[in-house]
Amino acid sequence: MRSWLEVSLGRIRGNYRAVRDHVNDSADHPIDVMPVVKADAYGHGAFEVARVLEDEGARWLAVSNVEEGVFLRRAGIHGRVLVMADFLPESRAALEEFGLTPVVHSLEDVKQVEVPYHLKIDSGMGRLGTRAEAEAIVAAVAANPSSLEGVMTHFASSANFDSRQTEEQIEHFEGVLAALRAAGLAPRYVHASSTNSIAYQRRNAWGNLVRPGHAIYGYVSSAKGAPRAQLEVRPALSWKATVLAINSVPAGARIGYGGIHTAERPMRTAVLAAGYADGIPHRLGNRGQVIVNGKFAPIIGAVSMDLTTIDATDCPELKIGDAVLLLGEQGGVSINAQQMARMAGTISYSVLCGINSRVKRVYVE
Numbered sequence: 386m387r388s389w390l391e392v393s394l395g396r397i398r399g400n401y402r403a404v405r406d407h408v409n410d411s412a413d414h415p416i417d418v419m420p421v422v423k424a425d426a427y428g429h430g431a432f433e434v435a436r437v438l439e440d441e442g443a444r445w446l447a448v449s450n451v452e453e454g455v456f457l458r459r460a461g462i463h464g465r466v467l468v469m470a471d472f473l474p475e476s477r478a479a480l481e482e483f484g485l486t487p488v489v490h491s492l493e494d495v496k497q498v499e500v501p502y503h504l505k506i507d508s509g510m511g512r513l514g515t516r517a518e519a520e521a522i523v524a525a526v527a528a529n530p531s532s533l534e535g536v537m538t539h540f541a542s543s544a545n546f547d548s549r550q551t552e553e554q555i556e557h558f559e560g561v562l563a564a565l566r567a568a569g570l571a572p573r574y575v576h577a578s579s580t581n582s583i584a585y586q587r588r589n590a591w592g593n594l595v596r597p598g599h600a601i602y603g604y605v606s607s608a609k610g611a612p613r614a615q616l617e618v619r620p621a622l623s624w625k626a627t628v629l630a631i632n633s634v635p636a637g638a639r640i641g642y643g644g645i646h647t648a649e650r651p652m653r654t655a656v657l658a659a660g661y662a663d664g665i666p667h668r669l670g671n672r673g674q675v676i677v678n679g680k681f682a683p684i685i686g687a688v689s690m691d692l693t694t695i696d697a698t699d700c701p702e703l704k705i706g707d708a709v710l711l712l713g714e715q716g717g718v719s720i721n722a723q724q725m726a727r728m729a730g731t732i733s734y735s736v737l738c739g740i741n742s743r744v745k746r747v748y749v750e
């Protein structure tokens with residue numbers, strides 16, 4: 386194989402349990418966990434991930450759009466599936482046919498929805514959700530006999546404890562909930578928290594359902610002004626690429642597109658069978674590193690579409706056909722998606738979702 390991911394289903398299970406225990410250990414009411422498996426489970430493979438999560442007892446899964454929900458149903462996932470960002474007119478027949486639960490974003494849509502739904506409140510994120518006044522929300526919900534099963538919101542800055550934005554969002558959300566309850570329209574589920582507000586213990590935002598994505602795959606973003614995250618999760622994937630060629634290049638030789646690297650000494654280079662089309666950020670050219678037999682080796686020259694070159698001078702044992710590690714841990718050193726993202730000037734979410742489908746997914750325990 387040119388390049389492949391090893392996804393540890395054991396780690397996915399462990400991360401799910403860690404989140405479940407973390408939110409339930411200190412709560413005075415049961416809190417359900419709805420893992421987010423959108424974007425092919427952040428690149429880990431939605432079907433395999435959904436299957437182990439269901440097996441672990443997850444009663445809900447969240448996806449972004451109807452197509453992702455239909456994919457899970459066709460793969461035999463029978464639990465509840467929340468479609469968070471797709472209530473387009475052309476999607477509605479499939480929502481019903483496949484028993485998917487929509488998130489409805491506007492009061493216009495509340496009038497039209499004919500299946501149990503979750504209503505999204507824009508409490509300050511400024512993206513999807515209704516910004517209507519509480520009374521207007523109550524009136525719209527009351528006018529539609531179809532059931533309001535959940536009320537949700539999403540935070541913009543939940544890892545930033547120097548900002549009051551999350552507190553303000555919670556206040557707004559609580560105001561809408563209070564009005565619904567006062568009108569006898571209390572929903573079965575109230576949810577607002579993704580990984581950051583789970584990990585950084587914003588307990589007043591946990592409701593009775595939480596929506597972790599990043600944490601399920603083993604990541605928690607760093608926070609500003611917050612205590613250390615209490616949640617222990619571990620990255621579930623490692624990413625390998627095969628050595629296609631080993632070259633000896635003389636001092637002064639240039640490497641790759643644009644000739645942006647010049648060998649300062651005679652060098653041994655290794656050409657890896659993965660490039661930006663596979664998801665290696667182009668920005669890692671002359672900047673990133675990989676792991677060769679438990680040691681770091683620098684990426685030299687530009688990352689090209691299908692190939693990446695490393696300096697293997699200090700790895701005399703490396704040969705054609707060997708695998709090197711783009712992400713993962715080996716011999717006490719590791720590169721995770723957050724570190725790769727930092728080197729590339731992006732975020733771990735983007736690194737994970739950017740791993741192309743042509744990179745084979747291999748599942749291990």
Ligand SMILES: *Cc1c(COP(=O)(O)O)cnc(C)c1O
Nearest residue numbers: 421539579580596597598599600
């Ligand atoms: C993606 C998403 C999540 C999961 O966020 P993480 O930071 O990955 O935990 C939760 N809720 C909504 C609405 C989302 O779009």
